[in-house]
Amino acid sequence: MLKAAGASLRRALAAVSTSPLESSSRLIASSSAVQGGADEHHGYEQTPTVFDRLVTINVVDLDGKRRSVRAVVGQTLAQVLVEAGYPRTYFFPNMGFYTQHIVDAHVFIPQDYWSKIRNYKEDSDEADAIKRTFRDMIQDYAKSTSYLASYIDIVPEFNNMTIGIGPVKPWVLHSEWAFNGVHDDPTPQFKEPTTEIWG
Template identity: 35%
Template sequence: MALRALGKQLMGPLATSWVRCSSSTPTVFDKMVQIFVIDKSGVRHTVRGIEGSNLATTLQEYGQFKNDNFMPHVFDPAYADCHVYVQGDYLDKLTPLDATEEADQQRLVEHYVRGHARDNSRLGYYIKLSPQLNGMTVALGDVELWETQ
């Protein structure tokens, strides 16, 4: 008790204004979203990304996954894309896509994922990190970049 009182005397009004500023100003940590990723070897990784960024870019920046998991996004080559299987509980929490984006994603999954596609297959480029996705688990899926006839 005595130390707390001494601290208040020493800090005075400065302590009160510091607390007020720090509690009202969001930090980058307030915008972090934690995702669990299971790689193709079955190893679980904890990946943190910034709210609003796409999952594929976040996974590529994490730097622990092989480059063969990623490909340039067909419509936006400046960004990476990857195939993931989304945990069922989180499918309804994904940011809804407009009709064009939904059609594009479906076409790309059919083209690049083909025999590996499931109902929970998604492309990471289309998954925008949001607070609702905090704690989501995804598994890296296979991609077939070259069609074989």
């Protein structure tokens, strides 16, 4: 009986096993199929790059000069303006309780793009900071299209959008930020970019 069981086991193994050459061919074929499938979904031409996240923003400065700057999706508009080298006198500290280290700017945004800007609840800390910044920094320079650059996240739909930089009229500023209403200081806000887009 044990002999018969052994014989049937040998027959079963012989039916399943193949020569080493056949096994190698089958392995190569299956590997190629998997590789081909991967190429169909993750080919080189479909791999996203930083260039896919670049948009162009047209900026009109306080002197009325128009300039196109590059922005990366996900940055704030304030970061974009800082990295573009606009003068430090265009910027001021955000008036949020925990965000006064964040540099901000008064900007005019076309009505067509307002639906793409993040909305904040009336009783939120962000809404309070926005109100305080308008009250303390922008005052009577505010228009219906005014907003704060640090609260605007760059999205692909902003490509070729034209914005204006608005003036500010601060009541009280720390001496390091004070500029007496002068907007033509050529010194940039920062000498180095705040975000390295090629990294």
